[in-house]
Amino acid sequence: MMKKLSKILLVMALTLTVFFAMMAVASAATIESVEAGVAADAGRTISVTVEYGSPEAAQQSTVLVVKSGTALATLQDSDIKYIDQEAVNDTTVTYTFKLLEADRQGTYDVYVGGTGVDAPEDTSFSFDTKKIIGTITVLGDATKATAVATDASNVSVNGTVKADGTYAIEVGQGTYKVVLGKAGYLYKTYENVAANAAEVNLGAITLLGGDLSNDGAIDFTDLQALLNNYRGNVAEYDMNDDGVVDFTELQTLLGNYRANYAE
Numbered sequence: 001m002m003k004k005l006s007k008i009l010l011v012m013a014l015t016l017t018v019f020f021a022m023m024a025v026a027s028a029a030t031i032e033s034v035e036a037g038v039a040a041d042a043g044r045t046i047s048v049t050v051e052y053g054s055p056e057a058a059q060q061s062t063v064l065v066v067k068s069g070t071a072l073a074t075l076q077d078s079d080i081k082y083i084d085q086e087a088v089n090d091t092t093v094t095y096t097f098k099l100l101e102a103d104r105q106g107t108y109d110v111y112v113g114g115t116g117v118d119a120p121e122d123t124s125f126s127f128d129t130k131k132i133i134g135t136i137t138v139l140g141d142a143t144k145a146t147a148v149a150t151d152a153s154n155v156s157v158n159g160t161v162k163a164d165g166t167y168a169i170e171v172g173q174g175t176y177k178v179v180l181g182k183a184g185y186l187y188k189t190y191e192n193v194a195a196n197a198a199e200v201n202l203g204a205i206t207l208l209g210g211d212l213s214n215d216g217a218i219d220f221t222d223l224q225a226l227l228n229n230y231r232g233n234v235a236e237y238d239m240n241d242d243g244v245v246d247f248t249e250l251q252t253l254l255g256n257y258r259a260n261y262a263e
């Protein structure tokens with residue numbers, strides 16, 4: 001709680017610095033240019049590069065990132081997607097950061113100002129979202145299934161699965177491991193999925209029910225777990241989501257015993 005409060009106070013202080021700086025003009029460092037771009041990794045790393053005409057170490061440069069169209073005059077704490085400050089001791093100052101997963105879409109405005117910095121400048125950047133899509137078939141509620149894309153640096157993006165089993169994962173351009181799953185089912189993995197088009201379709205897949213232990217195999221451990229909970233109400237084992245672990249699950253598990261997905 002204290003930690004969160006102090007973070008909020010810090011953000012407020014930095015925000016005030018921005019506005020103060022935008023009004024104050026002393027012996028100033030001039031901003032020659034501001035450029036912002038989004039990298040193609042799953043984390044969608046953002047770089048803001050500011051070129052200064054007359055850098056001075058005593059001067060502080062502040063960068064503020066908000067969703068495009070946000071009015072600065074009525075700025076709220078929650079509007080601030082990123083804020084940071086650096087000493088202007090070189091002609092080039094680069095800020096590198098990532099936005100929260102949920103914010104990695106659309107267009108953002110970038111404002112750069114600072115203490116002793118002449119006229120503030122702004123620019124913007126946009127996420128070029130790609131979609132990994134496909135269809136999952138399961139016995140029960142498909143919306144309980146998961147579709148997750150993970151990049152080489154282990155950053156994961158959760159997709160959404162609709163009631164009809166269609167799923168979509170919005171990612172940046174890059175290469176991903178895609179894992180489809182649902183509690184009680186053997187997860188399906190697609191390695192090296194290249195998201196390099198607006199939509200990449202992985203096609204339809206029927207998930208194999210029976211991996212209750214979620215260890216990538218449908219075997220005796222799972223059978224034992226099912227029998228131990230027969231006629232019980234263990235949500236993770238209830239493949240058809242009807243509130244009971246019974247013959248449907250047993251039949252499915254035995255039908256898929258030692259099964260794997262065809263490559």
Ligand SMILES: [Ca+2]
Nearest residue numbers: 211213215217
């Ligand atoms: Ca298992």
Ligand SMILES: [Ca+2]
Nearest residue numbers: 238240242244
């Ligand atoms: Ca059931």
